[in-house]
Structure formats: C-alpha cells, structure tokens
Amino acid sequence: MAEMVTELLQPDAAGGLGQGTVQLKRETPGVVDPDQPWVPVEPTVTTWPLSAAVKRLHQRYENGILIVETGDMVTFAGPEVEPVLTDIIIIDGAERVITNLTPIPAAGPTVAWKAWCSQ
DSSP: OHHHHHHHTOTTSTTOOOOSOEEEEEEEOOOOOTTOTTSOOOOEEEEEEEOEEEEEEEEEEETTEEEEEEEEEEEEEOOSSOOOTTSEEEETTEEEEEEEEEEESSSSSOOEEEEEEEO
C-alpha cells in the first residue's frame, strides 16, 4: 500500500496527484567544540524529497464548527524518516512551518502523512 501511495503522489506520474517540488527539512544543532566554546556552531541541515500533493486551505467544517484559516495541507508518502512538528516543509523553494501533523491511517502502519503548514 505504501508503494501505491508513493507512486500516486509522484509529480510526473500519469494521472498522479503530485505537484511541484516538495521537501522535508530538518535542522539539528551542531556540537560545540569544548576547546573553543565561543565559536558559533552551524546546525546540520538535512532535506528529503517528498512525493506530495499540496492543497490551499481557506475554511473547513470540523464537528459542525466553521474553522477559517490560511495555509497549505500537504499530503505526502512516508519519507525515509518519521516527520516531526519541528521539521519544515519546503514547497517550490518556500519554507513553511508545520502546525499539525497526522499519520494516515491513524492506526496501523503509516503509509502517508498530512501536514498543515502556515505561511
């Protein structure tokens, strides 16, 4: 099932849903040199390409209540690492902060993720 989701979300797949270039970015703090603790340390940045579809959000109903928001909902196949809320989604070169992250399905092996991103 995970392979089917990945194939369906490829941007170049015939009849696929994938769009543009979407990446997952993670920054991990660098290690301070104990001999020179005053020297600033750059974080390590790692990015992973995603097979994804992006949808613009304006408003939706949840439990009968209208929720108004702006941002993007990114549905993507499971990357090499499990995404976390501190990661950043890059959509066509623009960085977006993840505000909510949900595995699909909610129970069992995860085959895809939904990330809500602010602008």
